[in-house]
Amino acid sequence: MQINIFYIQKNTEFEILDQKYLKLISKFATIKEYNLFNKKIANAQNLNNPELAKKSYEEVFNPHKKGFNIALDERGKELTSLEFAKIIKDKFELSFFIGGAYGLRDEFTKKLDFSLSLSKLTLVHHFAKTLLLEQIYRAFCINSNHPYHK
Structure with a gap:
């Protein structure tokens, strides 16, 4: 499986x-x-x-x-996490899009296959990407019966 994460971010505070x-x-x-992230953005x-x-994000x-x-x-x-694991299971390629400071327009998200909210809370974009990565790993563990999810 190929996973692509596209994002708009000035810095990476959660790099580790x-x-x-x-x-x-x-x-x-x-x-x-x-x-x-570029100059136009x-x-x-x-x-x-x-x-x-x-x-400009679009x-x-x-x-x-x-x-x-x-x-x-x-x-x-x-x-x-179990529902997310089912969504990504058996996909050949996944592309995730994390908008910038102003989020994404409905016109853009409606053209995609799925729109996912990580929380009702507003999250800084650096944290949203880290949380997404953890959930992707958790989904793979769920789908392969790895004990991480327990």
Whole structure:
């Protein structure tokens, strides 16, 4: 399985944990991260223009939609770890999209296969990515009867 995580992020405060989970996941699948933050996004965010910022996120995300596409979105569906494991099971390729500071437009998320909320709480993007990595690893453990989930 190929897993792609596309995100918009200025810094990586949780890099140590991210690397831990990337290594653990690599036992089950090929996983790649792509930080697509660029000057156009930075300028849109600096203007405090949510619509312009969200459109700039979409511009960098759109060419990367492949496989089963999942948006991380606060308005998405909340799942248990077991439900999440079922969704990713038997997929050939998964692509996750984590928006920037202003989130994602409905127009974008509706074009994807699934919209996932990690919590009703608002999370900083660095933490959302780390939480996603942990849940991906947990899902693989669930699907392979590994004791990690216990």
